[in-house]
Amino acid sequence: MDTETTPDPARIVVVEDEEALADAVALRLRAEGFVVDVAHDGTSGLAACDPLPDLVLLDWMLPDVDGLEVCRRLRARGDVPVLLLTARTAESDVVEALAAGVDDHLRKPVGMRELVARIRALLRLVDRARGDGHAPVHRLGDVVVDVAARRVQRADEQVHLTATEFDLLARLCERPGAVVARATLLRDVWDLPADVPSRTLDTHVGELRRKLGAEVVRTVHGVGYAAGTPEEAS
Amino acid sequence: MDTETTPDPARIVVVEDEEALADAVALRLRAEGFVVDVAHDGTSGLAACDPLPDLVLLDWMLPDVDGLEVCRRLRARGDVPVLLLTARTAESDVVEALAAGVDDHLRKPVGMRELVARIRALLRLVDRARGDGHAPVHRLGDVVVDVAARRVQRADEQVHLTATEFDLLARLCERPGAVVARATLLRDVWDLPADVPSRTLDTHVGELRRKLGAEVVRTVHGVGYAAGTPEEAS
DNA sequence: TGGTGTCCTGACGAGGCCCTGACAGTCCTG
DNA sequence: CAGGACTGTCAGGGCCTCGTCAGGACACCA
Numbered sequence: 001m002d003t004e005t006t007p008d009p010a011r012i013v014v015v016e017d018e019e020a021l022a023d024a025v026a027l028r029l030r031a032e033g034f035v036v037d038v039a040h041d042g043t044s045g046l047a048a049c050d051p052l053p054d055l056v057l058l059d060w061m062l063p064d065v066d067g068l069e070v071c072r073r074l075r076a077r078g079d080v081p082v083l084l085l086t087a088r089t090a091e092s093d094v095v096e097a098l099a100a101g102v103d104d105h106l107r108k109p110v111g112m113r114e115l116v117a118r119i120r121a122l123l124r125l126v127d128r129a130r131g132d133g134h135a136p137v138h139r140l141g142d143v144v145v146d147v148a149a150r151r152v153q154r155a156d157e158q159v160h161l162t163a164t165e166f167d168l169l170a171r172l173c174e175r176p177g178a179v180v181a182r183a184t185l186l187r188d189v190w191d192l193p194a195d196v197p198s199r200t201l202d203t204h205v206g207e208l209r210r211k212l213g214a215e216v217v218r219t220v221h222g223v224g225y226a227a228g229t230p231e232e233a234s
Numbered sequence: 235m236d237t238e239t240t241p242d243p244a245r246i247v248v249v250e251d252e253e254a255l256a257d258a259v260a261l262r263l264r265a266e267g268f269v270v271d272v273a274h275d276g277t278s279g280l281a282a283c284d285p286l287p288d289l290v291l292l293d294w295m296l297p298d299v300d301g302l303e304v305c306r307r308l309r310a311r312g313d314v315p316v317l318l319l320t321a322r323t324a325e326s327d328v329v330e331a332l333a334a335g336v337d338d339h340l341r342k343p344v345g346m347r348e349l350v351a352r353i354r355a356l357l358r359l360v361d362r363a364r365g366d367g368h369a370p371v372h373r374l375g376d377v378v379v380d381v382a383a384r385r386v387q388r389a390d391e392q393v394h395l396t397a398t399e400f401d402l403l404a405r406l407c408e409r410p411g412a413v414v415a416r417a418t419l420l421r422d423v424w425d426l427p428a429d430v431p432s433r434t435l436d437t438h439v440g441e442l443r444r445k446l447g448a449e450v451v452r453t454v455h456g457v458g459y460a461a462g463t464p465e466e467a468s
Numbered sequence: 469t470g471g472t473g474t475c476c477t478g479a480c481g482a483g484g485c486c487c488t489g490a491c492a493g494t495c496c497t498g
Numbered sequence: 499c500a501g502g503a504c505t506g507t508c509a510g511g512g513c514c515t516c517g518t519c520a521g522g523a524c525a526c527c528a
Contacts, residue, residue: 043421076370076408078382079362091345098351103359104338111325117332125337125356128313129363162474178382200476202516209517220384221484221515222397229383396485434487436505443506455495455504469528476523484515494505 010054010123011035015045015070016085017063025057028112029119042070051184052078055123060086060097068100075101081122085110138173140228143212145173152212159211164189168204172217172227181224244288244357245269249279249304250319251297259291262346263353276304286314289357294320294331302334309335315356319344372407374462377446379407386446393445398423402438406451406461415458 012034016022019040026036037053039045042065049056056074060067071082084102086093094105104118138145144153147170152159161169167189172180183194185201192198205217205225218226246268250256253274260270271287273279276299283290290308294301305316318336320327328339338352372379378387384400386393395403401423406414417428419435426432439451439459452460 046422073408076372076381077404078370079365081359091348095347095351098348098355103355113329114325114332117329121332121337122359124335125315125359126363129360164475175382177380179384198476199478199517203476203518206517206519219516220397223384226383398486432487433489433506437487437507440506440508453505472525472527474523474525477521479520480518482515482517484513486511486513488509488511490508492505492507494503496503497501498499 009033009035011037012055012057012119013045013048013053014038014057015040015042015048015062015067016057016059017041017061018059024112025115028116032116034119041065042067045070046073049074049077049080051181052080054080054126055119056080056082057119058082058084058102060084060088068097068102071101081126083119083122085115138176138228140173140176140216141213143216145169147173154212161208161211165204165207165211168201169208169212169216169227172225176228177226179220179224179226183224185224243267243269245271246289246291246353247271247273247279247282247287248291249273249276249282249296249301250291250293251275251295252293258346259349262350266350268353275299276301279304280307283308283311283314286312288314289353290314290316291353292316292318292336294318294322302331302336305335315360317352317356319349372410372462374407374410374450375447377450379403381407388446395442395445399438399441399445402435403442403446403450403461406459410462411460413454413458413460417458419458 012029014022014025014029014036016025016038017040022038022040026038029036037048039048040063042062045056045058045062046065052074056071058067058070062070067084067086071084074080074082081103082101083104083106084097085106085108086097087108088097089107097105104122106115106118136146136148138147142155146152150166150170152161152166152169168185171185171188182201186192186194186196186198190200205219208217216227220226246263248256248259248263248270250259250272251274256272256274260272263270271282273282274297276296279290279292279296280299286308290305292301292304296304301318301320305318308314308316315337316335317338317340318331319340319342320331321342322331323341331339338356340349340352370381372381376389380386381404384395386395386400386403402419405419405422416435420426420428420430420432424434439453442451450461454460
């Protein structure tokens, strides 16, 4: 599939109940090259954040759940930058929002250019911080995966993987130990919609296990697969 | 809970030519527990950033070197969050600053509380991102829940949960100690309307208690369930 | 054109998992 | 204290998911 030469576009979830604003923001962000999902209330917003996107643009005042509550629950799920967009602009509001776990606070009405600039700045910051300790070589037991060179060793012995097998393994290695949903794998590795039933994924997982040992990939029944354990994160 | 005993306090370099402001900021930041170095121009500011601090608070207008130029040179050295503090507050200024590599833009005059909150937010974001994502781990007594890996330990022993059981537990862990209504759980975990009478939820709660101990989930009669206590929030 | 390597498909079996429904126990309310 | 509503428990049927395998489609190359 597409290699790392294509920096796949960041996915942003916009949670904003005012439809006109949500549409305008989504339109602009899409024009900037982002993949955008829109939700108009907290509940569906949280649903849209599964799997976690690269950034969440959140309104404070939502019809059902408070924006800060949405933020807290996102925090419980994983690491996502959250940008709060709100008309509550007093200093105490800003402080409250940031203390609640929001990463940036933006005052309404917002200039589109500033909005885009702040989104890019947040994504860039996270990228920089992540990239630091990020080794391109992963270890899963006696298996060594060199993502850049697209090579895999098992017990100091070179193992040949086909392109698809490697893409699948590399995707699982992005976050060692983390479970990746079947639908996510189908989308990222095969560029398929989630709902096509197919044995393709299982077949390739089976092939990985045959070549690298059954332990490398863990099945999470009804959810997806994971490679390695969190402790092996390297 | 915001002032955990920090192992080593974050070091912040303040580069600001207006001495009164610089002193006031430094005073406040030290009171907040940070280690602060102050510089009054770009050149000595860059010198103060060797070795790189944990965060740089930068004025745009400096007597010798432009603030953005300072930021660029810092970027060349490594990964530091840079917060720009400036009287240039037009949207185009913000965009220009962010595009130049600044991580946050703060308008002068600045409220001290907002300044501190933004600094904390930036440090927290970098911390989270460096932690390689597998951050959200919840502790409920002797039970440890790893959301990303979908794994649960009880007394250092791995416990197997089925998909639904884990989803239920994870939903309860999103707000440790908070009571979640039955209807909410049925909607979030099962995607069911609230009014269908069913023993499904109780059955799964029972299974959780059997596997993890009766204490993990508390029943609130007539309302719903809760996991853990607010103090155990992590 | 035939050979090779790769990928997808579809069928099948095994096993895991979830829901159901009845009953017992518990809690609240009048 | 009695009644009713809510919750805990349990076992089994049935659905759904996963692992496996062989066969065919497709591309690439000599």
